[in-house]
Amino acid sequence: MAPVRDASVTPSTTPRLVAIGVAAGFLSALMGVGGGILVVPALTLFLRFPVKLATGSSLVAISMAAVAGAATYGVLGYVDLGAAVVLGLPAAVGAVAGTWLQQRLSNNAVQLAFAGFLLITAIVMLIHP
Numbered sequence: 001m002a003p004v005r006d007a008s009v010t011p012s013t014t015p016r017l018v019a020i021g022v023a024a025g026f027l028s029a030l031m032g033v034g035g036g037i038l039v040v041p042a043l044t045l046f047l048r049f050p051v052k053l054a055t056g057s058s059l060v061a062i063s064m065a066a067v068a069g070a071a072t073y074g075v076l077g078y079v080d081l082g083a084a085v086v087l088g089l090p091a092a093v094g095a096v097a098g099t100w101l102q103q104r105l106s107n108n109a110v111q112l113a114f115a116g117f118l119l120i121t122a123i124v125m126l127i128h129p
Helices: 014-031 036-046 051-075 081-102 107-127
Strands: none
Touching: 014 036, 014 051, 036 051, 036 107, 051 081, 051 107
């Protein structure tokens, strides 16, 4: 198992990381999108993270935003806890399976698959608003 890295946090990268985090948290809460859709491309494009490092870092970062957003929506009465659990438990299993598969693919394959997913999602959303 590779060690957890934190070498990417420097005085020059910190402002970019903070900006990406604020944008991801805001847009995730505003539109309900997964933060990884925003964070992974931002980390790979602006900070040159390899896609696997960007994915893992994004999941940890977005988990913090998800807890804050979920708590806020809960306080406002906009959470169906039963549906959330029925969605969340299988999602956790899917996350383990997805991580297992990702580790067996090249960075290029993961990046192409991610780009394809974003493209297909955008087309579907434009066709069926």
